Amino acid sequence: MARIFSVVNQKGGVGKTTTSVNLSAALAMAGNRTLLIDIDPQCNATGAVGSDPAARHALLGESPLGESVIVTDVPNLGLLPGSRRFQDADVMANSDTQATTKLRAHLDSVMDDYEYILIDCPPSAGAMTETALTASTEVMIPIQCEYFAMVGVAQLIGTIKKVMGATDGRLTFGGILLTMYDESLELTREIDEDVRDFFGDIVFENVVPRDVALCEAPSHGQTVFQYAPRSRGAFAYTQLCMEVLQRD
Amino acid sequence: MARIFSVVNQKGGVGKTTTSVNLSAALAMAGNRTLLIDIDPQCNATGAVGSDPAARHALLGESPLGESVIVTDVPNLGLLPGSRRFQDADVMANSDTQATTKLRAHLDSVMDDYEYILIDCPPSAGAMTETALTASTEVMIPIQCEYFAMVGVAQLIGTIKKVMGATDGRLTFGGILLTMYDESLELTREIDEDVRDFFGDIVFENVVPRDVALCEAPSHGQTVFQYAPRSRGAFAYTQLCMEVLQRD
Numbered sequence A, B: 001m002a003r004i005f006s007v008v009n010q011k012g013g014v015g016k017t018t019t020s021v022n023l024s025a026a027l028a029m030a031g032n033r034t035l036l037i038d039i040d041p042q043c044n045a046t047g048a049v050g051s052d053p054a055a056r057h058a059l060l061g062e063s064p065l066g067e068s069v070i071v072t073d074v075p076n077l078g079l080l081p082g083s084r085r086f087q088d089a090d091v092m093a094n095s096d097t098q099a100t101t102k103l104r105a106h107l108d109s110v111m112d113d114y115e116y117i118l119i120d121c122p123p124s125a126g127a128m129t130e131t132a133l134t135a136s137t138e139v140m141i142p143i144q145c146e147y148f149a150m151v152g153v154a155q156l157i158g159t160i161k162k163v164m165g166a167t168d169g170r171l172t173f174g175g176i177l178l179t180m181y182d183e184s185l186e187l188t189r190e191i192d193e194d195v196r197d198f199f200g201d202i203v204f205e206n207v208v209p210r211d212v213a214l215c216e217a218p219s220h221g222q223t224v225f226q227y228a229p230r231s232r233g234a235f236a237y238t239q240l241c242m243e244v245l246q247r248d
C-alpha cells in the first residue's frame, strides 16, 4: 500500500520541485519502488529527470496509468510526466468532483505497484492542489526560510484542514521541510524558530541548505545524486529520505 | 496618461513582488505619482508595504477605484491592496470577458491620476494574469538566473503574444529583468547570455543582485529604501528606475 505525498505550497519558488525530484530519487535508490507524478503545467519535475512533457496528461485519460509511466535512469523510479495542457485540468478540477474521483481511481489502480508516490504541485492553492491532496495519504510542505513563505502557510493549512475533514482521516501531515537554509542569516534562524514553535514534531529535523548543485542539476536533466553525489544538497536529501522512512 | 505595467512570470519565486514593490517605490521617490496594485491572493505586495489585505478586492467592486487606494508612507505611492478572496476572481476571469472589461474600466478611470501603475501578478499563466495583461500598456518579466526560470518563459511569451494580438498594439514589452543575479555562478552567466541573445534590447541593462536586504525588508513592512537605503538591492532598483524612466 503506497504512501502518497502531495508536495504543496502556493508560495512560488520554495523548493517543491527540487524536493519532489530529489526525495523520490533517494527513496528509489534506497530500494523502494517510487513514482514521481508531475501535475504542474510548468513540467519542471519532468524536465529535471531528463524527460519531455506529455501531449495530454495521463491523469485525464482513460487508459491504465501504468501504460503512461516512463522509466527513468534512476533504478526503481518511474515518472508520470506533466502536460503543459494541464491548464484545462484546472478548469475541470474546478467544475466538480469528477477530477478528484478520476485521480483517486487512477492512483488506487497503481497503489500496490509502488511503496512511494510523490506528486509535485503547482504554486497555487487552487483546485488542482486540492484535487491532489484529496487523493493523497500525506502532505509535505517545503518552506523557504524567508518572510513571504511564512505568510502564506496559514492560508495553506486552512486548505489542508478542509481536505482532511472531507476525506475521513485518509490525509495526514507527512512533514514540513525547511529549504534554502542559510544558517549565517538571522532571518533563517528566526523562521526556523517560528516554524518549530508553531508546528512542533511535524517539522523534519533535517533541513536543506542552499547549494548551487541543486539548481544546476536540473539543467542537465539529472537528480542531484547523478550530478553532484558528494554535494551538501545530495547529503541533505539522503538524510531527509532516512527521516521519511523512519516516520512510516 | 499612465504607463501600466503587469509584472508577470508563472514561475514561482522569481522576484515579481520584490520588483513591483521596490520599483514602484523608486518611481514614486523620483516624483512620479505611482499606484501599486496587488492581484495575487497571497497579498505579498500588500504586506511588503505594511498594509493589510482587503476583505473584497476593489477591482471586483462597483465603487470608484480612487476610494479604495491606500496612502503608504512612501510619498507619491498609493496601494490598491490584494484580497485573499481573489480565488473567486480567478473563476470570474475564467468565465468571460466581463472581468477584463471591468478591470479596464477601473484602470481607465484612474489613468490620469498616475504616471505609473504596477500590477503584481500571481505565479500563474492563467486567466488572472491574462486579464491584467489585457488592461496593461507594458509587460515586465522578472527572470531568476536559474534553469527552471528559463523553461517557462517560452510558454509565457506565447500568452503575452496572444494578448498583444487581441488588444491592437496597446500592450508592448516593458522589459525583462534579471533577478537574484550572482556573478560568481557560472549558471547565472549562462542564463544572462541566453536571455540577451534571445531577447536583445528588451532586456534591461541593469540586473538585481542577490541581496539579503531584499528579503529582510518585507518582514518589516518596508521597502528596501526604507529598510537598507545604502544596500546593493536599493542601488539596483534605483538604477532600474532610471532605465525605466529613460525608456518612456
Ligand SMILES: Nc1ncnc2c1ncn2[C@@H]1O[C@H](COP(=O)(O)OP(=O)(O)OP(=O)(O)O)[C@@H](O)[C@H]1O
Pocket: A011, A012, A013, A014, A015, A016, A017, A018, A019, A040, A044, A121, A122, A123, A179, A180, A181, A208, A209, A210, A211, A212, A214, A215, A216, A218, A233, B010, B011, B012, B013, B123, B146, B147, B148, B149
Ligand atoms: N536548497 C537549494 N539551494 C539552492 N537552490 C535551490 C534549492 N532548492 C531549490 N533551488 C532552486 O531554487 C529555484 C526554485 O526551486 P523550485 O523550482 O524547486 O521551487 P518550486 O516551489 O517548485 O517553484 P514553483 O512554485 O515555480 O513550482 C530553482 O531554480 C531551484 O533550482
Ligand SMILES: Nc1ncnc2c1ncn2[C@@H]1O[C@H](COP(=O)(O)OP(=O)(O)OP(=O)(O)O)[C@@H](O)[C@H]1O
Pocket: A010, A011, A012, A013, A123, A146, A147, A148, A149, B011, B012, B013, B014, B015, B016, B017, B018, B019, B040, B044, B121, B122, B123, B179, B180, B181, B208, B209, B210, B211, B212, B214, B215, B216, B218, B233
Ligand atoms: N535580489 C534578491 N536577493 C535576495 N532575495 C530576493 C531577491 N529578490 C527576491 N528575493 C526573495 O526571494 C523570495 C521570492 O521573491 P518574490 O516573493 O518577490 O518572488 P515572486 O515571483 O513574487 O514569488 P511568487 O511567485 O510566490 O509570487 C522572497 O523571499 C524575496 O524576499
Ligand SMILES: [Mg+2]
Pocket: A016, A017, A018, A040, A044, A121, A122
Ligand atoms: Mg515547482
Ligand SMILES: [Mg+2]
Pocket: B016, B017, B018, B040, B044, B120, B121, B122
Ligand atoms: Mg509574488
